[in-house]
Amino acid sequence: MLDAQTTAQPHVIRREDYRAPDWMVPEIALDFDLDAAVTTVHAVLKVERNGSDAGPLRLDGDGLTPESVRVDGREAEYHMDGDTLVVPLDGAMHHVETVVRIAPERNTQLMGLYASGGNLCTQCEAEGFRRITFFPDRPDVLTRYRVRMEADKTRYPVLLSNGDPVASGDLDHGRHWAEWNDPFPKPCYLFALVAGDLAVNRGTFTTRSGREVQLGIWVREKDLAKTEHALEALKTSMAWDERVYGREYDLDVFNIVAVDDFNFGAMENKGLNIFNSRYILADPDTATDQDYDAIAGVVAHEYFHNWSGNRITCRDWFQLSLKEGFTVFRDQSFSADQGSAAVKRIEDVRALRAAQFPEDAGPLAHPIRPDSFIEISNFYTATIYNKGAEVIRMMATMLGPQKFRAATDLYFSRFDGTAATCEDFVRCMEEAGEIDLSQFRLWYSQAGTPRVTASLSHEQGSDRALLTLRQSVPATPGQPDKQPMVLPLKLKLFSETDGSAFGPEQLVLLSDLESEIAFEGVSERPVLSINRGFSAPVVIETDRSAADLAFLSAHDDDPFARYEAMQQLMLDTMIAGVLHGRTDHAPVIEAVANTLGDERLDAAFIAEAVLLPSENFVGDQMATVDPDAIHRVREALRRDLGRSLEGLWRQAYEASRADRFELTPAAKGARRLRTVSLGYINAGGAPDAAGLAFLQFEQADNMSDRQGALGVLANGSSDKRVAALDIFYNRYSDNGLVLDKWFSTQALSGRDDTLDQVEQLARHKDFTLANPNRARSLVGAFSVNQRAFHDASGRGYRFLADQLLALDKLNPQTAAKLLPPLGRWRRFDADRAEKMRAELERILATPGLSKDMFEQAERSLK
Numbered sequence: 073m074l075d076a077q078t079t080a081q082p083h084v085i086r087r088e089d090y091r092a093p094d095w096m097v098p099e100i101a102l103d104f105d106l107d108a109a110v111t112t113v114h115a116v117l118k119v120e121r122n123g124s125d126a127g128p129l130r131l132d133g134d135g136l137t138p139e140s141v142r143v144d145g146r147e148a149e150y151h152m153d154g155d156t157l158v159v160p161l162d163g164a165m166h167h168v169e170t171v172v173r174i175a176p177e178r179n180t181q182l183m184g185l186y187a188s189g190g191n192l193c194t195q196c197e198a199e200g201f202r203r204i205t206f207f208p209d210r211p212d213v214l215t216r217y218r219v220r221m222e223a224d225k226t227r228y229p230v231l232l233s234n235g236d237p238v239a240s241g242d243l244d245h246g247r248h249w250a251e252w253n254d255p256f257p258k259p260c261y262l263f264a265l266v267a268g269d270l271a272v273n274r275g276t277f278t279t280r281s282g283r284e285v286q287l288g289i290w291v292r293e294k295d296l297a298k299t300e301h302a303l304e305a306l307k308t309s310m311a312w313d314e315r316v317y318g319r320e321y322d323l324d325v326f327n328i329v330a331v332d333d334f335n336f337g338a339m340e341n342k343g344l345n346i347f348n349s350r351y352i353l354a355d356p357d358t359a360t361d362q363d364y365d366a367i368a369g370v371v372a373h374e375y376f377h378n379w380s381g382n383r384i385t386c387r388d389w390f391q392l393s394l395k396e397g398f399t400v401f402r403d404q405s406f407s408a409d410q411g412s413a414a415v416k417r418i419e420d421v422r423a424l425r426a427a428q429f430p431e432d433a434g435p436l437a438h439p440i441r442p443d444s445f446i447e448i449s450n451f452y453t454a455t456i457y458n459k460g461a462e463v464i465r466m467m468a469t470m471l472g473p474q475k476f477r478a479a480t481d482l483y484f485s486r487f488d489g490t491a492a493t494c495e496d497f498v499r500c501m502e503e504a505g506e507i508d509l510s511q512f513r514l515w516y517s518q519a520g521t522p523r524v525t526a527s528l529s530h531e532q533g534s535d536r537a538l539l540t541l542r543q544s545v546p547a548t549p550g551q552p553d554k555q556p557m558v559l560p561l562k563l564k565l566f567s568e569t570d571g572s573a574f575g576p577e578q579l580v581l582l583s584d585l586e587s588e589i590a591f592e593g594v595s596e597r598p599v600l601s602i603n604r605g606f607s608a609p610v611v612i613e614t615d616r617s618a619a620d621l622a623f624l625s626a627h628d629d630d631p632f633a634r635y636e637a638m639q640q641l642m643l644d645t646m647i648a649g650v651l652h653g654r655t656d657h658a659p660v661i662e663a664v665a666n667t668l669g670d671e672r673l674d675a676a677f678i679a680e681a682v683l684l685p686s687e688n689f690v691g692d693q694m695a696t697v698d699p700d701a702i703h704r705v706r707e708a709l710r711r712d713l714g715r716s717l718e719g720l721w722r723q724a725y726e727a728s729r730a731d732r733f734e735l736t737p738a739a740k741g742a743r744r745l746r747t748v749s750l751g752y753i754n755a756g757g758a759p760d761a762a763g764l765a766f767l768q769f770e771q772a773d774n775m776s777d778r779q780g781a782l783g784v785l786a787n788g789s790s791d792k793r794v795a796a797l798d799i800f801y802n803r804y805s806d807n808g809l810v811l812d813k814w815f816s817t818q819a820l821s822g823r824d825d826t827l828d829q830v831e832q833l834a835r836h837k838d839f840t841l842a843n844p845n846r847a848r849s850l851v852g853a854f855s856v857n858q859r860a861f862h863d864a865s866g867r868g869y870r871f872l873a874d875q876l877l878a879l880d881k882l883n884p885q886t887a888a889k890l891l892p893p894l895g896r897w898r899r900f901d902a903d904r905a906e907k908m909r910a911e912l913e914r915i916l917a918t919p920g921l922s923k924d925m926f927e928q929a930e931r932s933l934k
């Protein structure tokens with residue numbers, strides 16, 4: 073913690089300052105005497121001098137006081153430099169022993185060793201290990217861990233750590249112990265320990281070389297029945313990584329523990345993943361289809377880290393995207409293989425546009441390999457993760473599947489057991505891909521979303537079309553001038569007359585500011601399909617007419633491009649409405665009708681394609697966001713679509729009715745389309761809509777249908793709204809994960825009184841900032857509700873700032889991650905901008921502000 077008023081600006085860490093460690097720690101023996109109130113940590117580090125530097129040993133700590141420091145068995149001289157323990161050492165190799173005491177139950181930051189629901193668990197990435205014991209807390213120090221835990225046997229019957237269990241036994245006074253050994257050297261951010269009263273769902277997986285791995289998903293006894301989906305996803309992931317990347321699991325044990333209090337989604341600790349329970353627990357009554365998919369995706373993500381992250385880790389935290397971008401790309405490909413690849417791509421692009429594009433266009437923009445930071449946990453961003461994944465995807469596209477696989481094989485074999493850099497990865501792509509990526513590397517160093525303008529010309533009577541492409545990369549903080557980048561654009565031309573294509577799809581690498589491409593054999597004015605499959609994470613501007621877009625939305629043979637054409641048509645229509653007060657809805661209505669009536673399309677795709685772009689996304693396209701006008705125009709289009717196509721919506725609604733619950737991709741698609749259709753029937757103002765929604769709500773045999781109907785009711789003003797919310801609350805009052813849905817559904821409502829409701833909900837007896845999921849379910853959801861958050865009174869801004877300041881005292885990491893919506897002030901009118909700035913100033917002027925919040929608020933004001 074620091075006082076922003078009296079303390080100088082916190083320390084900035086720069087990538088260019090990287091230096092290899094002075095001391096390595098090949099081995100550590102950790103001994104825990106575990107208790108929620110006081111835990112004693114006894115550590116013996118074998119340290120070896122690295123190179124010729126004669127400096128003392130410096131061990132990071134955070135809030136630790138050494139009780140004893142011994143070197144080679146004798147009391148040692150030492151001093152503290154702030155939080156760092158400094159031990160002068162003469163030789164090249166020593167054994168350094170420290171003892172500290174920590175208080176897990178007072179750890180509200182949820183970093184280091186903390187208590188959750190009566191159990192004890194750890195979170196060490198990025199810099200939490202230094203809150204457990206003194207250690208060189210940096211990812212390029214790789215260590216073999218032996219861990220002994222001792223605890224009360226009744227309260228903590230289960231004792232888990234990384235690697236394999238070695239031995240265990242009973243002690244006097246109702247205590248017991250267990251010892252674990254991890255043979256793989258690892259950075260300390262991958263250390264984990266769990267002690268608690270947990271039940272296990274066990275499984276096995278036999279790897280392709282015949283190793284039998286014991287799998288375990290550990291949860292509270294009452295949640296055991298909700299772990300099957302996660303266990304199946306784990307087995308599927310293990311087989312997938314063998315088949316697709318040739319990666320096999322390397323230990324005899326793989327455990328996953330679910331906890332309710334967790335700052336992020338999950339953590340890939342070696343052999344002992346720790347998960348936010350929302351990404352493990354599922355049954356049809358409490359989890360939506362989206363939840364099921366997210367569980368499989370996160371289980372896969374953490375499992376894949378065993379190779380992309382653990383066997384090969386990061387040299388320093390500036391390389392974070394080396395493991396995260398690549399692992400997100402791997403989990404996205406895995407999920408695409410489990411169902412509809414097209415729908416998965418649409419969902420991923422939607423998420424990128426919702427989170428990463430705004431980040432890249434605002435004050436917090438940073439390259440996927442940043443140059444500096446104050447607090448690394450602020451850099452677990454959509455840019456590092458999702459744009460990072462897009463950068464890997466572009467290389468995979470340019471190399472093609474065989475060479476990409478050869479390149480990842482090379483990477484895994486060359487860097488196994490080391491701490492690597494993004495540059496190491498790119499060089500493997502270059503070598504195995506036989507391609508020069510010099511200019512492509514700009515994706516690692518330049519922030520901002522490139523923009524491409526594309527215009528296609530065709531002279532009547534000629535046989536030739538000319539495509540002109542121009543690119544620009546916007547200025548971002550600290551990067552006023554940009555160089556042109558390499559943009560892999562997949563494109564194809566279509567004939568409007570019969571829907572056929574002029575030639576096959578082409579991959580164009582746009583690397584100049586401007587470039588012209590000629591197409592021969594084009595006998596009529598063609599329609600341009602560009603950035604197919606979203607081959608480059610860029611914004612495309614074209615001069616395509618509403619008719620062209622409607623044509624593509626019906627005829628393009630790339631499903632993503634089809635979806636994209638429809639989105640563009642909807643977007644153009646809404647923007648015209650906001651700018652000119654009126655707009656022609658007819659082309660959108662016709663295109664939606666075509667899609668709804670196209671029997672070759674599956675329900676999941678239709679459900680995605682007919683959804684209007686969000687209010688936020690419309691706002692992101694405008695020079696100055698007018699939240700009220702956007703809401704009005706979008707609602708008017710929704711109403712018109714609902715009313716004009718009421719028959720089709722009812723047909724789709726009935727056709728997607730199911731007799732019994734199934735979890736197949738087809739059944740999930742049908743449920744999605746059903747709720748989307750219900751939303752449109754309701755938006756159209758059908759007198760029976762609320763009744764229909766309430767019926768779906770009451771008769772649902774699964775959470776997707778129930779929450780879908782609740783969302784429709786929560787948006788409206790029927791007398792069924794309060795009834796449904798109450799029924800939902802009472803039915804799930806003892807289920808935290810479902811209560812989160814109850815809070816977020818209300819925070820996301822489009823009703824006029826949402827801000828009042830949110831203020832009230834913050835005083836609800838079930839609301840607490842101490843649980844990150846709950847904080848996000850209300851505060852996080854509200855701040856992306858564009859109209860409610862940007863209420864002209866400024867009360868939404870004040871509410872967010874108040875909550876953030878309260879949360880900062882408990883959990884700075886989670887608080888700081890909720891700040892960015894306030895940083896978008898430049899995008900709003902002067903009045904709103906001033907009010908947003910004022911809240912940022914107020915945050916910055918608060919005594920005792922964390923460095924996490926300081927960094928986010930300070931950058932947001934620039």
Ligand code: 0A1
Binds near residue numbers: 337338339
């Ligand atoms: N490496 C994890 C993300 C993660 C990062 C920091 C955490 O600290 C609270 C927790 C998790 C992943 O990519 O899943």
Ligand code: ZN
Binds near residue numbers: 373377395396
């Ligand atoms: Zn990850």
